[in-house]
Amino acid sequence: MNYIQGQTALDEEEKEGLLISTITTRAELDEFEQLNIESAIEWTLHKKLKKEQLLSESFVKKLHQKMYGNIWKWAGKFRKSEKNIGVNYYLISTTLKILLEDCLFWIDNKVYEPEVIAIRLKHRLVSIHCFPNGNGRHSRLMADLNRIDPLIAFAQS
Template sequence: MGLTIEYIEGQTPLDEPENEGLLISSITTREELDEFEQLNIEKAIQWTLGKKLKAEQLFTEKFIRDLHKKMYSEVWKWAGSFRTTEKNIGIKSYLIAIELKQLLDDALFWINNKTYEPEELAIRFKHRLVSIHCFANGNGRHSRLMADLIMEKLFNRTIFTWGSANLVKPTEARGNYIKALREADKHDLESLIAFAKS
């Protein structure tokens, strides 16, 4: 039968080879996929709870990949691997490692020089990370968790609430989130910061 996904605005369609990376053959609908992914993500959050992370550990390609793998490895074979195909958003796949390295170096500079307040730094990092679109799927959830880890591990602050809603489903909150992301694409982070705190 296979997996049938109805994509909503802002979601990245999977190519057929990526779709074939599904590890649970009984999943056939978007709802089932979301449920299994959420269970896996909750395990990844548990994995981060006891970790004491410094900026030099958090802002590495290894951690970016490891976190994605922890979030999705029970569902997708390609979890933690950079995408090799072009998507409706994100940079060219061959530029991912270079652009990610630049972002990670920038983030370390921001931390070391106190360039931004914690909330702005976390959201600025999240937005650039999701814009690179390192992985075939899960980039939004991955970048939001990274922003939360920056707040919690590096600044000892409360994590973001992200509109207190499920941003995977087509809700008003998701619409507001997508709108805020588009404003951030134009270098206006104010709405995205406000949404993250709402």
């Protein structure tokens, strides 16, 4: 696979995690991933989660798995290799926990407007780079969920 500048390259073991053997081009991969992401978005629309559930490691992993689980074996599992971006792979869980706790604090203490919380969450989540791939799309969906979540709006009142 060819990567566009700025995309995170997969190592050989991660590439072997492709579940659909008929995919031969980047365009085909993009199409299958987009269909899976749309399904994950629909899944989120039927969820009523408390902020503590939404801002948990288990939800972060579950959302990634829903977004890429029909495409990649490693979907929803933290990366086990170093990348050109992100924290060291062995620090992912700890760094993510700090981010999620910060987010809960911002909400509970009305530190920022909901849109600012969403932006800060997205930025820090993508900079952690939890997964082998799909981090940008995953972090944008996490930010969207946190921006529109009624609990955040409630915390602002």
